[in-house]
Amino acid sequence: MDWEIDNNKPIYIQLLEQIKLKIVSGEIPIGSKLDSVRALAQEAEVNPNTMQKALSELEREGLVFSKRTSGRFVTDDKERVDNMREDMASIQIKLLKQTLQKLGYDTSEIIELIKHNLEEE
């Protein structure tokens, strides 16, 4: 697992987001066991408390659950994960649309812009 941490956002949020992305994208399969907090923390070079906070948050969101003694697991609720993936995509796209509209682009221009930007490189 590769981690990218910068100083502009709370670290635990960054951890949270990156784990979340890996779960919904399937890079971390549903039902699989996560490494220990300590191991993850070491890997990401953060304080274990910080990693702990990220995981607790994921638990709150239902993406992850812990079995008392055997560790933490990714939820095995495929539907939930799939929905989340679609929702995240949909939300991002709508936010983009909003922003571009505020910038004064109309719908047809937006489509043009996106095509142009997606194609290049």
Place this chain on the structure above:
Amino acid sequence: MDWEIDNNKPIYIQLLEQIKLKIVSGEIPIGSKLDSVRALAQEAEVNPNTMQKALSELEREGLVFSKRTSGRFVTDDKERVDNMREDMASIQIKLLKQTLQKLGYDTSEIIELIKHNLEEE
């Protein structure tokens, strides 16, 4: 000018972004005079210092300049504003692309998704 402030981001950043959007979208015309710091602060119901900070940032970005005793003005450099508009759009689109890729969508899926989401509503 209408202001929307929430608690998820520093206020001065939100002010900054909203003014910026209005400038690049043309809602505030290039070369025009802005209201005084105090007036804007009152309108947005924030402390004058906070508004000042937002405007200073805009000044750093070259979107705005101040004449010490006669007020603050939007730059009259049309090209700069236009470029900034395009850049902002382009950056947003690329960020979306990145996020969707991290979510595991490939380029053709991304295009499908966007079409689907833009058309609805």
Place this chain on the structure above:
Amino acid sequence: MDWEIDNNKPIYIQLLEQIKLKIVSGEIPIGSKLDSVRALAQEAEVNPNTMQKALSELEREGLVFSKRTSGRFVTDDKERVDNMREDMASIQIKLLKQTLQKLGYDTSEIIELIKHNLEEE
């Protein structure tokens, strides 16, 4: 750290300049940790906000970066610091040259003048 504040310039600019000088001259080593905003402010006998403003500027210039909870550090980019040192010197010299030219001295006179003034004392 010794501070010299007068009333001819904004305080935060003076703080900024003095810290900058100490960094580029190596008096404050690259990569080292700065005292906390509060400590520095107390030392310089200014309001913490004023010191904060000075440090934020330095951060904008890339000479310093902050880790939100562990403090502020001098950049460890030696090249950047060295370049800045050279640039600052070069700029000062060119400004001097300009001024002396405006005073009506030609290049050879300028060299004479400088020699004369540098040697004495």
Place this chain on the structure above:
Amino acid sequence: MDWEIDNNKPIYIQLLEQIKLKIVSGEIPIGSKLDSVRALAQEAEVNPNTMQKALSELEREGLVFSKRTSGRFVTDDKERVDNMREDMASIQIKLLKQTLQKLGYDTSEIIELIKHNLEEE
């Protein structure tokens, strides 16, 4: 007379400095009559009050004097002007020396630097 005004310094200071330079450099000859405040203000595109302030200041410094009804004149005290020219040069050079020393250059390095910078271009 060509004027360069920016927004980073008090305008009257900029006017003052530019007139002063032109007097000590001889561009405006000693004993000569200055244009009227109104004419100068128009030329420099500033408020007459501002130009007035600059000239008053020059008067205080003894570089300029006014004859009740016939206008303002540059002092005809050649020695004073010459001294001022030399002093200004000398002060600038000493300031440069100080700055470079604070940047950590020793005297021989300073000479090298200056040679290098003066020769180029």
Place this chain on the structure above:
DNA sequence: GTGGTCTAGACCACC
């Protein structure tokens, strides 16, 4: 009246 600076003091999230 304008932008700009400064202080004092408070609060917050983060680690």
Place this chain on the structure above:
DNA sequence: GTGGTCTAGACCACA
């Protein structure tokens, strides 16, 4: 404890 943000209120030079 750290940096960061925000408010309230004051003062200044400039035009």
